[in-house]
Amino acid sequence: MKMSFPIASDDFVQAGEASSKIKRILKQIGIPSGIIRRVSIAVYESEMNIVIHASDGEITLSVSADGIDIISSDQGPGIADLELAMQEGYSTASEEVRRQGFGAGMGLPNIKKSCDQLNIESELGKGTTLTMHFNLTESEV
Amino acid sequence: MSEYFHSVRLDKSKCIGCTNCIKRCPTEAIRVRDGKAHILEERCIDCGECIRVCPEHAKYAITDTFEMLRKFKYRLAIPAPSLFGQFAGKLSDIEIIATLKMLGFDEVLEVALGADYVSMAYRKYFQRQDVLRPAISSACPALVRLIQVRFPTLIPHIIPIESPMEITAYLAKKEFAEKQNIALTEVGVFFISPCPAKVTAVRQPVASSTYVDGIISISEIYGLIIRNHSKLRHFPELLKTSRPRASSGGLRWARPGGESIGFSNNISHVQVQGIDHIIKVLEQVEMGKLRNVDFLELQACPGGCLGGPLTVENPFVARVYLNQMANDRTETAGITAEEFQGIEDSGALYFNADIKARQIMRLDEDIAKALEKVEKVENLTQSLPGLDCGACGSPTCRALAEDIVQGLANRTYCTIELRSDVRKLAERMLEFAQHLPPTMEKKTQEAKKDEDE
Numbered sequence: 001m002k003m004s005f006p007i008a009s010d011d012f013v014q015a016g017e018a019s020s021k022i023k024r025i026l027k028q029i030g031i032p033s034g035i036i037r038r039v040s041i042a043v044y045e046s047e048m049n050i051v052i053h054a055s056d057g058e059i060t061l062s063v064s065a066d067g068i069d070i071i072s073s074d075q076g077p078g079i080a081d082l083e084l085a086m087q088e089g090y091s092t093a094s095e096e097v098r099r100q101g102f103g104a105g106m107g108l109p110n111i112k113k114s115c116d117q118l119n120i121e122s123e124l125g126k127g128t129t130l131t132m133h134f135n136l137t138e139s140e141v
Numbered sequence: 142m143s144e145y146f147h148s149v150r151l152d153k154s155k156c157i158g159c160t161n162c163i164k165r166c167p168t169e170a171i172r173v174r175d176g177k178a179h180i181l182e183e184r185c186i187d188c189g190e191c192i193r194v195c196p197e198h199a200k201y202a203i204t205d206t207f208e209m210l211r212k213f214k215y216r217l218a219i220p221a222p223s224l225f226g227q228f229a230g231k232l233s234d235i236e237i238i239a240t241l242k243m244l245g246f247d248e249v250l251e252v253a254l255g256a257d258y259v260s261m262a263y264r265k266y267f268q269r270q271d272v273l274r275p276a277i278s279s280a281c282p283a284l285v286r287l288i289q290v291r292f293p294t295l296i297p298h299i300i301p302i303e304s305p306m307e308i309t310a311y312l313a314k315k316e317f318a319e320k321q322n323i324a325l326t327e328v329g330v331f332f333i334s335p336c337p338a339k340v341t342a343v344r345q346p347v348a349s350s351t352y353v354d355g356i357i358s359i360s361e362i363y364g365l366i367i368r369n370h371s372k373l374r375h376f377p378e379l380l381k382t383s384r385p386r387a388s389s390g391g392l393r394w395a396r397p398g399g400e401s402i403g404f405s406n407n408i409s410h411v412q413v414q415g416i417d418h419i420i421k422v423l424e425q426v427e428m429g430k431l432r433n434v435d436f437l438e439l440q441a442c443p444g445g446c447l448g449g450p451l452t453v454e455n456p457f458v459a460r461v462y463l464n465q466m467a468n469d470r471t472e473t474a475g476i477t478a479e480e481f482q483g484i485e486d487s488g489a490l491y492f493n494a495d496i497k498a499r500q501i502m503r504l505d506e507d508i509a510k511a512l513e514k515v516e517k518v519e520n521l522t523q524s525l526p527g528l529d530c531g532a533c534g535s536p537t538c539r540a541l542a543e544d545i546v547q548g549l550a551n552r553t554y555c556t557i558e559l560r561s562d563v564r565k566l567a568e569r570m571l572e573f574a575q576h577l578p579p580t581m582e583k584k585t586q587e588a589k590k591d592e593d594e
């Protein structure tokens with residue numbers, strides 16, 4: 001099963017909707033709640049990164065017996081230094097965005113903690129793609 | 142008996158099959174079928190939202206009646222703090238308590254005193270190192286059930302401390318039995334309640350056993366108090382023995398913010414009332430937000446327990462009177478460290494079982510089948526008009542799609558669909574009417590020619 005959700009850049013009102021919809025679907029499938037929790041954190045953070053740092057993008061959910069796969073891709077500016085971006089507390093968010101409560105530099109580190117496998121591809125001027133995998137067997141933290 | 146007990150019920154004879162309730166239900170637990178509303182047992186959380194919204198008053202809550210008092214040799218009343226805001230400032234707290242005694246209760250202990258204990262327990266809880274933030278208050282049973290059915294991932298956030306009602310029931314029973322030197326079984330404890338959710342919490346506790354034996358609604362006892370309080374002048378001794386013991390903070394638990402009053406400044410808290418707003422906030426918590434908030438005080442009713450479906454006074458008005466009464470109380474209830482320790486050691490203060498998730502959203506027990514159904518629901522939802530009008534008897538187009546996939550509804554329930562089907566049919570009929578059999582074609586052509594000339 002595969003479904004896509006478009007994400008609009010700078011749209012703070014709709015932000016979080018993809019995460020809500022995906023959560024609902026996973027609950028309907030009957031995925032254990034601990035896994036749903038981790039997926040929704042990862043999707044939400046990816047969604048917010050598109051809204052804040054990139055231009056339009058898309059989040060895709062696929063569920064199969066192998067597990068849950070989430071792909072978040074955007075046509076934004078790309079990430080210059082991936083290693084730096086992965087560090088807790090590193091952020092290039094503007095003062096304005098910070099005042100709204102974002103820009104703690106915790107998004108990517110939390111995504112990494114939430115999923116079982118993470119792959120990030122990013123090219124300057126082209127965009128960023130996050131591929132996240134979640135196992136269906138619950139080895140809870 | 143069915144698996145679930147519910148306090149909220151439907152009076153079929155009054156229901157006219159309008160769709161007000163299905164649209165308001167926070168767990169999509171109501172459908173209209175055959176012209177009447179039906180409550181889906183496994184989904185209902187007894188929040189009472191439908192009682193508030195039903196224009197026909199067809200939804201009601203079952204509670205125990207005053208008659209039930211007869212079953213016990215001794216009876217104790219434990220009134221919710223919200224009761225004290227109901228009398229427009231005309232009755233003092235002492236008079237309210239004394240009137241309850243006059244009505245047949247051997248002792249009265251305010252649930253506000255249990256709230257004082259719970260406040261102490263909450264403060265102690267936040268000293269622990271392993272608190273999952275934001276911690277969610279557990280006093281409102283409708284809220285706990287909402288989390289069970291819609292936000293099971295958040296169950297570990299619920300503070301595993303009993304509600305003020307439970308602690309008060311335990312205290313009242315124990316104190317009375319010790320003083321009279323009688324068995325606990327001879328004593329019946331009656332909670333005077335603002336809400337149906339408490340009735341369900343007592344009949345079917347989520348995570349513990351209960352010390353409450355019966356529940357009487359505020360709206361039932363209100364009339365009795367109003368009619369009888371003037372007779373107090375014949376019982377002056379009752380007024381002397383009816384001093385309240387709870388603090389101002391304990392009394393304020395009935396109103397928004399009350400649960401957070403005892404916290405020092407270093408415990409940050411957010412207060413939300415009304416189930417719509419609560420759902421939005423819990424959505425955020427599920428996405429990993431609000432981690433830097435220590436305490437989420439959530440009350441299902443707008444205006445807190447003062448807005449409970451079984452109260453009489455408007456919650457905003459009641460709040461003024463409750464505050465006035467609270468201003469005259471002391472700031473602490475004077476609970477000693479030993480007294481607190483005693484309750485803690487008794488085990489009555491903490492949940493004695495885990496809260497379980499209720500997976501109502503799952504479409505099938507088997508994940509592979511559930512996956513198929515999710516896809517079907519998705520496709521069906523896309524093909525429905527998306528008006529969420531409710532005329533089909535399901536709360537939204539998506540809910541109808543789910544009902545269809547589960548075999549509980551039919552596509553023709555959608556009136557818009559039906560209309561467009563009828564239109565298509567009408568168009569085809571018109572088309573048929575224009576195609577005449579060859580035997581008749583000539584005649585009509587001639588007739589037409591005549592007309593033109």
Ligand SMILES: Nc1ncnc2c1ncn2[C@@H]1O[C@H](COP(=O)(O)OP(=O)(O)OP(=O)(O)O)[C@@H](O)[C@H]1O
Nearest residue numbers: 049053054078085091092102103104105106107108
């Ligand atoms: N999709 C993206 N496109 C471009 N740059 C990105 C993208 N995602 C992350 N970044 C860069 O990586 C940095 C770190 O991202 P991260 O999500 O960890 O923190 P943040 O978004 O700045 O703050 P927070 O997520 O805590 O609100 C961002 O500040 C930004 O510079």
Ligand code: SF4
Nearest residue numbers: 281336441442446449
């Ligand atoms: S807010 Fe109070 S009255 Fe309303 S459901 Fe919760 S406990 Fe009951």
Ligand SMILES: [Mg+2]
Nearest residue numbers: 048049107108
């Ligand atoms: Mg981020």
